[in-house]
Amino acid sequence: MKNIFRVWLVILFIFLPLGKIMSEHNSADVVSNGVEWRDINGNVINAHGGGFLKVGDYYYWIGENRKNGVFVSCYRSKDLLNWEFRGDLLTRNSHPTLDKANIERPKVIYNEKTKKFVMWMHYEYGRDYSYARAAVAFSDDIEEPFTFLKSFRPFGNMSRDCTLFKDSDGTAYFFSSARENYDMCMYRLTDDYLDAKEHVMTLWPGGHREAPALVKRGNYYFMITSGCTGWDPNQAKYAYAKSITGPWSELINVGDSTTFDSQSTFILPVEGERETSYLYVGDRWDGTHYFNSKYILLPLKFYGETDMQLNWAEKVVPNVKSGEVAELSN
Numbered sequence: 091m092k093n094i095f096r097v098w099l100v101i102l103f104i105f106l107p108l109g110k111i112m113s114e115h116n117s118a119d120v121v122s123n124g125v126e127w128r129d130i131n132g133n134v135i136n137a138h139g140g141g142f143l144k145v146g147d148y149y150y151w152i153g154e155n156r157k158n159g160v161f162v163s164c165y166r167s168k169d170l171l172n173w174e175f176r177g178d179l180l181t182r183n184s185h186p187t188l189d190k191a192n193i194e195r196p197k198v199i200y201n202e203k204t205k206k207f208v209m210w211m212h213y214e215y216g217r218d219y220s221y222a223r224a225a226v227a228f229s230d231d232i233e234e235p236f237t238f239l240k241s242f243r244p245f246g247n248m249s250r251d252c253t254l255f256k257d258s259d260g261t262a263y264f265f266s267s268a269r270e271n272y273d274m275c276m277y278r279l280t281d282d283y284l285d286a287k288e289h290v291m292t293l294w295p296g297g298h299r300e301a302p303a304l305v306k307r308g309n310y311y312f313m314i315t316s317g318c319t320g321w322d323p324n325q326a327k328y329a330y331a332k333s334i335t336g337p338w339s340e341l342i343n344v345g346d347s348t349t350f351d352s353q354s355t356f357i358l359p360v361e362g363e364r365e366t367s368y369l370y371v372g373d374r375w376d377g378t379h380y381f382n383s384k385y386i387l388l389p390l391k392f393y394g395e396t397d398m399q400l401n402w403a404e405k406v407v408p409n410v411k412s413g414e415v416a417e418l419s420n
């Protein structure tokens with residue numbers, strides 16, 4: 091009898107703490123804004139300046155890693171709450187020209203014709219931002235290492251903060267801050283998405299915008315950008331257009347004067363059975379200690395066709411099945 095009691099005691103001592111450890115890394119059911127986000131293995135998520143892509147049932151999140159010679163990492167999630175690390179897509183060893191590189195704001199889209207995932211990003215060489223180039227890489231599999239193709243200045247223009255946008259007809263565009271960030275240039279890509287085919291237009295010349303993020307909702311394209319204050323946050327602005335090639339509206343304030351201490355990186359549509367929500371994804375940078383930077387995920391609200399609003403919520407709960415996003419104040 092005594093022995094059975096001892097066995098039970100041992101079982102209790104082993105499994106109680108194990109249960110606690112497991113529950114700590116157990117499934118998350120809410121997104122808490124501005125705090126450290128960990129993946130399902132308990133590791134801090136390194137995917138800043140990132141973008142998202144839905145492939146099958148999975149949302150893929152691809153962003154800056156910067157640790158141990160890794161430039162770009164890949165995570166996936168079915169619910170936008172629990173993220174699984176799937177691998178490093180670009181590292182210092184991916185190409186000889188990456189040995190001293192700095193890669194920012196990687197974005198990936200899929201090319202139906204070539205069946206390749208194509209990544210565009212901001213490429214710097216050395217310590218400062220004077221290279222101001224775009225770079226391109228591709229892969230057959232979104233979870234496998236990408237082949238680095240080249241870095242260049244599209245049509246000779248400087249190219250820093252950037253994003254990719256794939257339109258419903260399959261045409262893809264690259265947007266990037268040019269002329270010391272004074273201009274936002276828009277390029278149409280070649281059919282294989284591996285090069286810039288045409289400099290379509292320069293948006294808000296002299297407007298000094300960074301951190302572009304685009305989405306199409308209904309009959310309108312929307313673009314959010316930030317001002318240029320280095321790692322410090324500032325007032326985000328949005329603009330809209332019926333045609334992607336313009337005319338674009340004037341820039342309109344969205345969110346508060348610091349965009350809730352964040353800078354835009356992506357607008358993520360969550361297409362559910364009941365509705366489609368649009369999530370603003372921003373980086374809450376810590377310019378002094380980059381790895382203390384955090385993430386912000388907030389629903390963008392639309393009133394009428396073109397009125398966009400962004401409000402603070404401590405926590406959000408995306409429901410990928412219905413498409414609804416609940417907001418919690420604490």
Ligand code: DGJ
Nearest residue numbers: 139194251300301320321
């Ligand atoms: C703001 C950009 O948006 C970031 O990606 C980064 O380049 C910082 N500037 C560097 O100061």
